[in-house]
């Protein structure tokens with residue numbers, strides 16, 4: 004040890020301490036410091052098994068139920084719908100999410116349904132020239148220990164349901180929760196039945212009833228950036244028969260086409276096809292799902308009108324009119340769409356509270372975001388593991404409050420920053436043609452040419468954003484906050 008406290012033993016990895024500043028310079032040494040850092044199955048066991056009531060059987064609620072049950076808690080899920088299911092089309096499952104899902108033992112449940120895109124390419128619409136590119140295979144698996152998938156929502160949801168069933172977790176269907184008593188830890192259903200637990204978790208989605216109670220009666224103001232999205236799928240067999248569009252199916256890829264004033268479209272190729280037209284606030288993302296059987300489209304466009312005024316019978320025609328004049332390849336595929344659903348795109352405000360006594364909210368209830376980072380459900384999956392990790396640390400139920408507060412602090416920061424990143428993409432993708440757009444495109448040239456780069460407006464590629472987004476250590480963040488609260492002598 005030298006006078007500055009730094010060990011000079013050239014063989015001692017444990018003498019290395021992780022920098023307090025954002026840095027990845029010690030990534031190489033992780034296997035020496037913690038040989039088990041590769042993804043391991045299973046979560047830490049709880050020392051104090053709790054009786055937990057969980058409201059909402061969406062992607063967030065079910066993944067949380069699985070994490071908590073694996074940890075040793077008894078979880079009962081209350082879902083308002085009489086039949087389990089998910090509406091909508093495809094969903095991206097980024098590496099930070101698959102890493103956790105694999106840990107929870109979901110790999111065999113998901114595997115038959117997923118597609119793994121090879122890369123994401125942004126292209127100019129007139130020329131098809133690639134202007135941005137993120138390599139996913141093998142880079143994301145190598146760098147983040149887990150693949151980047153796309154899947155049909157219904158398959159994702161049914162994989163979680165199957166796992167829940169195999170684990171013997173009870174789901175009460177047709178059980179709409181109308182009221183919460185955070186102090187008692189109880190919920191009251193529409194039929195008046197009351198259930199009491201040690202902890203109540205509300206994963207009840209963007210229209211959460213629980214959120215209002217956590218916030219003390221006043222719900223948060225949503226941020227409505229004025230976008231809506233059509234979601235649709237096209238049978239790939241129809242596309243295969245048309246040489247003008249069949250090239251999109253040759254490789255699993257994600258395409259995003261950006262466009263401004265009907266002038267520019269960028270195509271983003273991945274293992275999903277992601278077309279994104281930005282500039283006049285529209286873009287289209289496409290990718291194949293259902294193990295390559297369906298071509299998924301998310302068509303984002305400006306619409307600030309009240310969703311209650313939308314006429315679903317006109318949705319297909321409205322969608323076609325909305326994207327009239329776009330790249331002929333895209334409009335040809337849009338022309339094959341037989342039905343579509345239109346969704347308002349809303350971002351929740353960053354809340355200052357997720358917990359009230361024994362009631363905690365998570366998932367979209369706590370942090371709804373624009374889908375422009377493809378991270379909404381991924382954040383809910385992280386929430387579930389983070390909560391399970393925090394609860395595994397308590398030695399007695401007296402420590403529950405502090406545990407929830409650490410969970411809240413860690414997750415509010417992470418999800419709040421993801422809301423921010425998603426909102427930033429709504430700007431980055433929608434520049435009007437001109438110097439800013441040209442500078443954005445120029446900044447992506449190195450990644451397209453395979454040259455080294457230190458920054459990119461493509462948030463899938465930007466090295467700092469990429470490491471933060473996909474390399475996040477959900478359990479490590481809870482451990483760190485727990486340790487720091489212990490060192491600060493916070494009573495636990």
Ligand SMILES: Cc1cc2nc3c(=O)[nH]c(=O)nc-3n(C[C@H](O)[C@H](O)[C@H](O)COP(=O)(O)OP(=O)(O)OC[C@H]3O[C@@H](n4cnc5c(N)ncnc54)[C@H](O)[C@@H]3O)c2cc1C
Pocket residue numbers: 058059060061062063064081082083084093094095096097178179180181206207208209211212232234301346365366367368374377378379380381382383
């Ligand atoms: C167009 C679009 C594209 C997206 N793409 C992606 C993507 O690529 N990747 C990604 O990670 N995320 C994506 N998202 C976000 C993702 O869909 C959501 O973040 C995620 O589904 C939220 O899950 P949740 O379980 O929190 O909420 P929900 O899915 O809303 O589930 C809430 C559940 O609670 C139930 N419930 C509600 N109230 C009650 C009550 N009072 N009593 C009982 N039950 C109740 C509901 O019936 C429902 O089952 C996208 C979103 C949109 C709109």
